[in-house]
Amino acid sequence: MRKLSARMRFVLGICVITGSALLGGGHLKAHEGATGIVKERMDTMKSFGKAVTRMGDMLKGKIPYDGQAVQQGAQTITTHGGADLIALFPKGSESDESHALPAIWQNWTKFSKLAGELRTKAAALAAAADSQETFQPVFVDLTDTCKACHTKFRKKEEEKKEEEN
């Protein structure tokens, strides 16, 4: 193959970068742009999401029930929920990339209460991981806290996309 000139390679490089930036989904783009504490909390949330996906797949019967994996996942949320999670939302940490709503800092008591509740419920889940029967209701209860907090304090995915377009 003929060797490309330096300029050609440069132009091609730019095209690839622009192309991938344009093709990237809104969610991905937001997460890629994030830095510092915003990125840190997004990564934490993603690790929670991963744990929840796995447990959800067990509940759906897509994968067999695995008490140890449930315990591990629940532990991840216990460790990074509560105080650690609250610490990832310092005042003034809103940014274009972030999905965090200003409501967090306007209703700080409610927000920190939910973060604490997440930790408590995750700990309860770790304790209930022995059997699928005990796991189910506690898992559902935990996800209710995820929903409660996201509904109040997170920008909707579709709104986010709209802002970026």
Add this chain to the structure above:
Amino acid sequence: MKKLLFILAGVAGLSVALLYLFWTPRAQMRDWTGITGDAVRGAYVARLADCASCHTLPKGAGPLFAGGAPIKTPFGSFSAPDITSDPVTGIGSWTRDAFAQAVLNGADPDGSSYYPVFPYPSFAHLSTQDVADLWAYLKTVPPAPSTASGHDLTWPFSQRVLMRAWKNLFFRPAPFKPNLKRGAAWNRGAYIVTGPGHCGECHSPRGWLGNTQGGRALSGGIGPDGKKVPTITARALAEDGWTRGDVAFALRLGLAPDGDTLDGAMAEVIAQSTRHFTPEDRSAIDTYILDLPDPAPKSDR
């Protein structure tokens, strides 16, 4: 002479157009022979149709079905009326036929046409049995004075008579027709999604006159809070990693396959409606939305 002919032709053309637009809109009739309503089944139809989300004030702020909070649209805000058995502000003085006309044809007993914010283009697909059951149930709902706040629309949409024209342009009422090439679960799912569940009313894009467009069904729209609602076509969901069982699971617990939560208006729909469906119905919706063959018996939970 020639000029006069032109004017006459113009007047005639305009008259034909106006006659077409404001002629009595299409309506379907149903035959009640052999059909008796069952209030218990009707309560379930009310869940399928999620009547409560629009017709009841949120967070227990008002009695069940006594009228809802404003629904934001590009044409102004609407408030769903009292549908309790209250004889004055509710539908306590209606007959079953009047109720069927309202639900299936968007026609009020006073002869006026409803705004399609009331999803009668979807409800037109309801089975006669479901309409009878729903009516039997609503008659048992305790009467309560209206808690609705009334409509607040921009001109000219505030002129209700225009809804006659809207119907003549866009409304083609017809009962649900099963697809005989697909299985029972797929068809049950199709019935719920396009009929009582009225998913397309928010998940489908609308034209500039608020008409949903068949070919673009479920490709994303605007929710009752005025916010964007995602695409839920089989293709888009498959691209996002949704597989068999994921839709049923999301409708039960509000969780997407990536472990994220479904928020906003959908969280309300799940809490008020889909969470209360039978597992079989959620599974049927799963089959239809993901456009899959019917599941093998007992393989789904």
